Amino acid sequence: MRTIIGVMGGGETDAPTAELAYRVGALIAREGWVLLNGGRDAGVMDASARGARDEGGLTVGVLPDADTSRASAHIDIPLVTDLGYGRNYVNVLSSRVVVALPGKAGTLSEIALALSIKRKVVLVGFDPGPAFEQFHDEGLLVRADDPEHAIELIKAELGSDA
Amino acid sequence: MRTIIGVMGGGETDAPTAELAYRVGALIAREGWVLLNGGRDAGVMDASARGARDEGGLTVGVLPDADTSRASAHIDIPLVTDLGYGRNYVNVLSSRVVVALPGKAGTLSEIALALSIKRKVVLVGFDPGPAFEQFHDEGLLVRADDPEHAIELIKAELGSDA
Amino acid sequence: MRTIIGVMGGGETDAPTAELAYRVGALIAREGWVLLNGGRDAGVMDASARGARDEGGLTVGVLPDADTSRASAHIDIPLVTDLGYGRNYVNVLSSRVVVALPGKAGTLSEIALALSIKRKVVLVGFDPGPAFEQFHDEGLLVRADDPEHAIELIKAELGSDA
Amino acid sequence: MRTIIGVMGGGETDAPTAELAYRVGALIAREGWVLLNGGRDAGVMDASARGARDEGGLTVGVLPDADTSRASAHIDIPLVTDLGYGRNYVNVLSSRVVVALPGKAGTLSEIALALSIKRKVVLVGFDPGPAFEQFHDEGLLVRADDPEHAIELIKAELGSDA
Known part of the structure; x- marks a missing residue:
């Protein structure tokens, strides 16, 4: 079974956020982990998948749609769910650890959902x-200074149940 | 088509929150609206359904489970979804307006999900x-001083597209 | 908790099937049961809801869509799921007994799904x-001669675990 | 985007069916296609994934559960959906072509669901x-004499929209 790392964040992003997402995706691939995201050809989804693919990684996109017409070109395995936002629950359940980049209400919802299932x-x-302060206290929600630091934090989490 | 008002909040609650939930439920029923919630026999779900039923209202519970064994006794119409947390998306989609009472990560996730679909x-x-301040500015997220005030705010929203 | 009876069948129907669906809906309402179906303004869904409503019954529609724009006018409680065909699983889980009227692949799929969860x-x-013969042998799938007979068969099933 | 072929069939199987599933999985992998199934460590799911892996293929399992505890050891990418039988809709939507091996009600339901979305x-x-005869007539449902023939039929379908 491959290790799956989820990446979430806004469907609309500015250039610095897209660059962050690209780097996060690239570093995930470099570790040999599978990158999973929402699969669309937009924002953090597209940029993180592109980063992972540029490093030869495998990318899984869990699409909200009923077909692949809006899938990112950088997704290898498009899962077509027709679940709308309901697919976010599949994303967090399927990810061993979740990385959250800047986003709006959808991203806040996914972070809260991930925390509520102890991811x-x-x-x-x-x-x-x-509102999320308690989860910092519990150690379930952690801040990374940059993509490299995020990878270290993921490794620590993966090691914790090795 | 009946007007459906969703009520969300923690599955575990203290007595003051349960009392708030009961009053919100009762007032929703008094207006002739259908109360919809997560359907379980716990916390805000059970208390708000009890309040609505005590006023002769109709209650719909959208259960995360595959059967009704954990449904509140105050639910008239249990919808059995087997969707787990995925049922929260059904809750907010089905509600004309959502009332949010105190809760934890699950409630935060539902609020963010509701806002992301403009409910x-x-x-x-x-x-x-x-983190939710922008939604106050947009007028999508509003604060009620008490249950009576919440009903006034719901009426204003229902009237806005009459 | 109200008794919920599911009605399924084709989204496109001929006049005799619509008439059958109307009568089934009316008889379900006369028994005081809640009618649940797929909620759309078409075929067996619309006709069965109309029948139930004409007898003063309560109707629940589990819509595949993300809004109520395609809901039948005879549905009291529209559940908005955005699940596409995935909503069929919610339909059979939520129904105490399922009545199946003529339909195509979607109806065959719902019948098989209902049987697979022992409904x-x-x-x-x-x-x-x-292909479904074994379920007749097990008594899980039964044939009614007409709507009145269907009601008798439902009563027998409801009584069996009273 | 990789080509995804779905394999469905019973969760409990006799030895000849498991052997068929193994061969189908192996041949799918040999073509370079990704094998997708229901992901559990049982029946056609486990056998087809094992076949694909023995040929060095990539396997995706769309699990009905909320965790991976019941996943087949031959699944590379477990998608954790917590959707119960609702995950069958994700399976057929995500598959470019579906191969159906012997099964019971669940398999009948998946076949009908696949056909209803024109897969x-x-x-x-x-x-x-x-009951499915009309789909043979429409060419949507085809019979393969053996696994090798199934691969030829899949190739024909993939070529038809190339």
């Missing part, structure tokens, strides 16, 4: 605010 | 924090 | 063929 | 009966 969330360049 | 959310006794 | 299926004017 | 279904050693 570790690594924040990169994003702060969901004090 | 109006009325907060009662709960503050999800600054 | 009793009452056929009215429809024969899914020998 | 080509190749039968190997299984006959769902006359």
Whole structure:
């Protein structure tokens, strides 16, 4: 069974966030992990998949749609769910660790959903605010200074149940 | 078609929150609206359904489970989804307006999910924090001082597209 | 908790099937049961809901869509799932007994799904063929001669675990 | 984007069916296609994944569960959906062509679901009966004499929209 790392973040992004997502994706691939995201040809999804593919990684996209017409060209395995936002639950369940990049309500919802099923969330360049403070205290939500630091935090989590 | 008002909040609650949930449920029923929630025999779900039923209202519970064994006794129409947390998306889609009472990560996730599909959310006794500030500015997320005020805010929203 | 009876069948129907669906819906309402179906303004869904409503019954529609724009006017409680065909699983899980009227692949799929979770299926004017013969032998799949007979078969099933 | 071929069939199987599933999985891998199935460590799922892996193929399992505890050891990418039988819809949507091996109600349901969304279904050693005859006539449902023939039929289908 391959190790799957989820990457979430906004469907619309500025250039610095896309660059962050690209680097996160590339580093995940370099570790030999499978990158999983929401699969669309937009924002953090497209950029992180592109980063992973440029490093020869394998990318899985869990699409909200009923077909692949809006899938990123950098996705190897498109899962077609027709679940709409309901697919976010599949994303967090399927990910061993989740990396969260800047986004809006959809990203906040995914972070909260991940935490509610006790999935570790690594924040990169994003702060969901004090409502989530308790999860920092529990160690379930952690902040990475940059993509390299995020990888270290993921490794620590993977090692914790090795 | 009946008007459906969703009520969300923690599965574990203290007595003041249960009392708030009961009153919100009762007032929703008094308006003739259908109360929809997560259907379980716990916390805000059970208390709000009990309040609605005590006023002769109709209650719909969208259960995460594959059977009704954990349904609240105050639910008239149990929808059995076997969707786990994925059922939260059904809850917010099916509700004309959502009332959010105190809860933890699951409630935060539902609020964010509701906002991401542009469903109006009325907060009662709960503050999800600054990460949600933009939605206050957009008028999509509003604070009620008490259950009576929540009903006024719901009426205003229902009237807005009459 | 109200008793929920599911009605399934084709989204496109001829006049005799629509008439059958109307009568089944009316008789379900007369018994005081809640009618649940796929909720759309077409075929067996629309006709059975109309029948139930004409007898003062309560109707629940589990819509595949992300909004109510295609809901039948005879549905009281539209559940908006955005699950596509995935909503069929919610339909059979939520129904105490399922009545199946003539339909095509979608109806065959729902019948098989209902049987696979051990839900009793009452056929009215429809024969899914020998592939389903084993379920007749097990008593899980039964044939009704007409809507009145279907009601008798439902009553027998409801009584069996009273 | 990789070509994904779905394989469905019973969760409990006799030895000849398991052997058929193994050979189908092996031949799918030999073509360079990704094998997708229901992911569990049982029946056609386990045997087909084992066949694919023995040929160095990539295997995706769309699990009905909320964790991977019941996943086949031959699955590379376990998708954790917590959707129960609802995951069958994800399976057929995600597969370019579906191969159906012997099974019971669950398999009948998946075949009907695949056909209802116009996905080509190749039968190997299984006959769902006359209820499905119209789909043979439409060319959507085809019978393969053996696994090798199934591969030829899949190739023909893949070529048809090349």
